[in-house]
Amino acid sequence: MGTRISFKRPDGKDAEGYLAKASKANSPGVVVIQEWWGLQDQIRGVCDRLALSGYEALAPDLYSGTVIPYHDAEAANREMQSLNFIDATDQTVRGAVQYLARTGAKVGITGFCMGGAVTVIAAARVPGLTAAAAFYGLPPAEVAGPKDIRIPLQGQFANKDDYVTPDAVNAFEAGLKAAGKPYEFFRYDADHAFFNEQRDVHERKSAELAWGRLLAFLKSHLG
Known part of the structure; x- marks a missing residue:
């Protein structure tokens, strides 16, 4: 449904990503941030679903083309550790x-796992965003803490998560x-990455509920 595009970073360098367009011109935009596996088919699928829901969705490729197989957590962790999160x-x-806002539309952001942490950082640092989900x-507190958040934040978390624990x-x-x-936070009796239908930890009921809550949040803040 979507296509790979190039866009400019503020420093003038080129970046690439997957863009899925809504059927209506000048639709609100949503930036979608990948898991630590890279720009997988599942993330592109999230963009496609958002486009069908009326949002122009762009997933920037933070790994510059590298995609990690789901079974190779060691390689995924290595790739994530090499990422400069602030850059x-x-x-x-x-x-x-900026690419999605070029028409004057409101822009939000959502992300998963590693992308969830980037989403929170963006909610604290990136101008032009209206809402974040x-x-x-979650990022380390020294990178972006609760007091740093500048826009409405939705959080969807798993109660059986060993990475982003309930205590955190x-x-x-x-x-x-x-x-x-x-802010609004929701918790599910599910495992980390429960939203990803390509993983064995996928929990359909929780994922469907989370998707509905995401769309309601985007509708409330982006239109």
């Missing part, structure tokens, strides 16, 4: 936001509440 957010993600991902989610939520930030 990826301030330059590649911001470039994607993170799936089971509770602490971040408490920080958001204390700082008076606009």
